[in-house]
Amino acid sequence: MGPLTLGALVAVATVIVLFSGVSVAAGLLIVSAGFLLVFDGFGALELLPEIFFGKLDNFALLSIPMFIIMGAAISSTRAGADLYEALERWLTRVPGGLVVSNLGACALFAAMSGSSPATCAAIGKMGIPEMRKRGYPETVAAGSIAAGGTLGILIPPSVTMIVYGISTETSIGRLFMAGVVPGVLLVALFMAWAIFDTWRQGGGQTALARINYSWREKVEVLPRVIPFLLIILGVLYALYGGVATPSETAAVGALLCVIVAVVVYRLFSFGAMWTILRDSTRESVMILFIIGAAGVFSFMLSNLFVTQAIAAWIGGLEVNRWVLMGAINVFLLVAGFFLPPVAVILMAAPILLPIVTAAGFDPYWFAVILTINMEIGLITPPVGLNLYVINSIAPDVKLKTILVGSLPFVMCMVAAIVILSVFPGLVTGLPDAVMGPAR
Template sequence: MSELEIGALLFAVTFAVLFSGIPISFGLILVSIGFLYFFGDAGGLSLIPNTFVGELSNFALLTIPLFVLLGCTIGASRAGKDLYDSLHRWMCKIPGGLVIANILGCGLFAAMCGSSPATAAAIGRVGIPEMIRRNVSPRLATGAIAAGGTLGILIPPSLTFIIYGIVTHTSIARLFLAGVVPGLMLVAIFAAYAWGSSYRQLRNNPTQVIESYTLSEKMSGLIRILPFLAIIISVTVVMYGGFATPSEVAAIAAFLALVMVVVVYRTWRLTELWLIMREAVRESCMILMIVAGAAVYAYMMSYLYITQSLAEWMFSWNLGNWELILILNVFLLIAGFFLPAVSIILMSMPVILPVLVHSNIDLVWFAVMMTINLEIGLIHPPLGLNLFVIRGVAPEVPLRDVMMGALPFVGLMLFFIVLLAVFPGIATWLPVTLMGPA
């Protein structure tokens, strides 16, 4: 068999194994061993342990468990409820203010935890029942939280950017900066859609009761979010001021989050801290196992010359940059329906990276586009992960309504990808301004 034929068989077998329900990391390793056994030699098989352990010894991976600990610590507190309450008091008189408050809450929460499911669960658990109780359409309520939750992998700190940076040897700090402006713009676009939808609903129901709060109530609510802002500002100043590496920043952020939940939320009992640590270890081990398994998978593809053959095959198409970007986005969009973002990056970038470099495509800009594309996979029916997270925190809303509520936001994100393609400076302006050309 030729390398391309082996590659086609490899992808078919990989998808079959992953859809069997086996954990992703073990599935990738089993497929790698099987193909090296049948199409490689003993020398290729003997290097698997070194590849597995060698990938985990990468110092840059230290950021992953630390940022995971940050997310688990914030998620274990009443942070979601406090963010929602504080923002709602200021936004209550605006049409759709309740929905906008939840979207802004998702953005702030995402800036601390870096996890989409955690963001959707933390804000949605409090926000969705409150929105529905105040006559917000269940579709808009669940769709807004599902879409707002996706910001967790775009607004730094982002585990997706960390993995992408490690795989492509791109500056993680530069990637974090590149996600700031697109993340804020998506928050604004989601909020504008929520305002428009709620304004139409308000015109059809002019008797709807609008809450009001005194200035002292608004200020007391504002005080609640100061610890969160302190963490965000500390991370921003330390990282982008050049005072610390991403790994050191992750340690600082995790420590500040632990201090906050102990001091502010009185989460100091050993049983409560044990739950936080256990969840952080479980999620970190899962991600690191996927990273190591994908490293073995990438090694197998390179050893069998599949990666090089696929890249050469793509070069032979003589595509322009626009055509190439379109094909890659369609591929990522489809893959995102079935696989988590981390797995897609680890499995696809060894093939895509040589093509991007050959075509002189900015890797930082592509990282942002890729991340937004993978965000769509999190909320696109039928298998979007955030849809099932929302269904879990709001069981009273039928899954069909959750899916229908997410579709308008899918359209908004597709529009933003086109906007990013036409105006790449949306992603590249901030890192170039603060860090200079790459």
């Protein structure tokens, strides 16, 4: 059996196993062990524990649980509600200020927490009822929050960018910097569509109405929000300024977020702290388990010469590099429909990166394009995690309505991919200016 045929068989088996209901990590281990046993014998299985734990023997991985603790501390407080209220009061004079403030709150909270579901829940609980009450169409109210929640995996600090950096051996600090301008671009596209769609559906008179807040009302909410924003800015400065490594920065950021949660939001109870640590541990173990299992899966593909055969086959195709990139985007889009972003990155990035760099694409630009594809997967069925989160916090809004409201934002993401393809400097310009050209 040729390597390409074997690769197709591995792909089919992986899809079948993952759709059986087992976890992603367990599914990857089952497929890896099964194919190694059949084609290489029992001797190959002896290496799996060493490969699994060897993949986790990376100091940079320490930043993942630290950033997750940082996000959990923020998510356990009223920071999301306060952020929403602050932006609403300050942006009330802007046309469509409420939907703009909701998307702005999603972007900032996603950057602080790094969690898409947490962003949807924290901002959506207040934002969706308030927008509906003021006459915004249900599609705009639900769709904007679902799409805004996806920004957490692009805007730094991003756990998925850390995973990409570790799996491809690229600079995490540069990856974070590369996500800034595309993140702002996506927020701008989301806001523009939401305001236009509100006007188009006739919600203008009520939805675009302005409420006046006094300066006292605008200022009084800031002390509860500014500390978290300063921590985020401090984390980014430490990373980009070369003050500390990502792991050291994440550890300090996590500690400061816990301190702010205790001091500002009076999070003194043992139960609240236990919830933060418990949830952070669960999510961290899940991600690290997937990382170890993906390492075993990659070893299996390489040991059976599947990776090398795929790379050689794609490299031998006489097609325009943009046709190649279009095919890769379709593959990533389909994979994102069914798998979480971390799993797709760990499985696909090490195989695809040599191919895209050989075709002349920048690895950091590709990281952003890959991440936007993963964002699309978060608001499209059948997995579409954000759709179900919105449905759970607003059960009277039909899932079909949420999906219809989300689809235009998918097109905004596609438009962002096109814009970044035409102007790749939007991704690479900021990292090059701050950190120098990539080597």
